[in-house]
Amino acid sequence: MAKPRTTPQVIRSTAEFAAHVGLSRSTVSRALNGHPGLKQKTIDRVQAALDATGFRPNAHAVNLRGRRAAMVGVCMEDFRNPTAVAKVSLLQQRLREQGLTTLIEVLAPGSSRQTLGHLLSLRVGAVVFIGHFDPSELAAQIDELTRHSTPHLVIDDPGPGGANSVSLDRVRAMELVIEHLVAQGHRSFGLLGISGAFQTVTDRLTGVDRALRAAGLDPAVAAVSLDSLHVRRDHFEYGSLLARSFLAQRRRPTAYLAVNDDTAVGALLEFQAAGLRVPEDLSLFGFNNQNLCLMTRPKLSSVDQNIEDTIDVSVKTLLAKIGSVVTRRITTHRVAPHLVLRGTTGPAPGNAGR
Amino acid sequence: MAKPRTTPQVIRSTAEFAAHVGLSRSTVSRALNGHPGLKQKTIDRVQAALDATGFRPNAHAVNLRGRRAAMVGVCMEDFRNPTAVAKVSLLQQRLREQGLTTLIEVLAPGSSRQTLGHLLSLRVGAVVFIGHFDPSELAAQIDELTRHSTPHLVIDDPGPGGANSVSLDRVRAMELVIEHLVAQGHRSFGLLGISGAFQTVTDRLTGVDRALRAAGLDPAVAAVSLDSLHVRRDHFEYGSLLARSFLAQRRRPTAYLAVNDDTAVGALLEFQAAGLRVPEDLSLFGFNNQNLCLMTRPKLSSVDQNIEDTIDVSVKTLLAKIGSVVTRRITTHRVAPHLVLRGTTGPAPGNAGR
DNA sequence: GGCAAAAAACGACACGTGTCGTTTTTGGTT
């Protein structure tokens, strides 16, 4: 009874769809792509049929015709890092608002080349790296991307250089932490898990150094790290082990700075199990401000990463790079951190500074 | 000096690649796809050039030619649920071993149709749902997938029926928990956050009921829920609120079963803050067996989801469905849970059972 | 009813790949 004479169960192409609507393929095409010179009634008819059938043009054919896909590849180190997951989650949401699809991949150390090749074969518009990667391997990936004139962006681990990056200003973050604790009377600081070659770590050490010097303290004396005594496997467990080692020391720092919240919580429980009171006997600072911070007693003070700003800047940068021609110009952005003071930080005990 | 006379900076097609190697396009193509009748030396030459240039055939062109893409779409409710993230992480890993790409998307309640359309436009080979979804909306999605003869799989929330599913046997899980606690002398149980319309919840209530009856107890008396007293926002906070409400009761259960670990930890801290000793005064069971369980004192007993089995079965099911023609046959799998006993569970206090 | 303008249809091409049948070249053997 209705117009369409051929009504295939599944519509596979614009040709079939056009036949179903009773229009020509070109008319449907320009209706779908918003070209001018169409009667409003026709546009409505196409739209109605679109809603009714749920037809969507084959993305592969669309992307094959265009030079570049409306996709952004995201390489992650892991799904176990809650902060990285939060970032990719927000990033996907924001990119989708811009009409961009996000293709999330875990970049395994061995098969990173293969994974990147996969993204390149899909002709993604850009590739984003989130997390920690082997510096030389990352540099190779970025080099390959550049050779394929595909823009890239590294979030949080800029690496040795030559990469576009957006990252938290970790130097400033540690300066803020130290400044705050010094103002509270602390003069000796234990570092929990802040060691290694990643720039996310070396930046923090730089910040600690600067702030200590600015306060007239000698970093070699005022900052203590026992990281080398243990092998890092699980963050939480590592925090416990380090705390135990500090407990065995004769003279102990009055404040502790952890590489992340898990490590801080591990240390906190160990200190408390030894009968120490927090924050009366010692102060403790986490990093990342995860939900976990609310689940300890007292609640954990931490550094907030300001993920919203990080992602907003990242998206803006990406859009600019995708839109324009590829330039050799390297862009770098720093996002300001802020401290979240909770129950694990307080004045230094007595005059026990040093 | 070398053979290739034309060496474009970027190789964009097999034609350019073939010219670069000094072979014809068809020869290169059959070398790439492992066709017989080629000299080993030629194959090696192609492979070497492949490694050297990093060229990968345009995936869109490949997928355009084939009927179906070697991609699997994964719809998630959220990235904030650690268990769901763990599942998608393992799923992606396993699917990649099978040569399948995973496209992860968050299915926002409003724009779920649009997101699914996006996956369909990419002609994915299958769509997996992980998490909790609105039943009617999920049913509509599955219906649309079936109309497009695209296989689907729902992990963990089978919904009202008519969907292929792989999920933890939550009925059995709660039976195991109750059986264990009854054997320890517990006769009255508090339910923390186990309420709502999702099947992942109703299944658990069924399990509680069955096990209680089997133990000769009346579920209406032995199982107490105060969920309706509070609005659920954050799991941890909800656990705290519920514990406070139980503390205000005259007669209290001796054992508590939480909907997840976060809720359990919230309750644990509240009970302890009130001076109750765990497990001497009360027992507490979490659900999911996350890392968080190790971060409390005492450590939290919990139900392990057996994610490896879940994903293994899921991958097997998916491969079968992708390979064969679409059938109307619905498949359902249940994965066995197991209990992880830690410090928050013990014998019921005195004879205070009832 | 006629006429011009607007709307729609038509037809063809390009995007990059896999495949297949046919033709040409290569390389080894008699």
Place this chain on the structure above:
DNA sequence: AACCAAAAACGACACGTGTCGTTTTTTGCC
């Protein structure tokens, strides 16, 4: 040198889309 089979090259088609110039149909107006 001749021959023959293996190896490579050649040419063409299909996949589904966007676009564009051209032709046909519809619409609106006098």
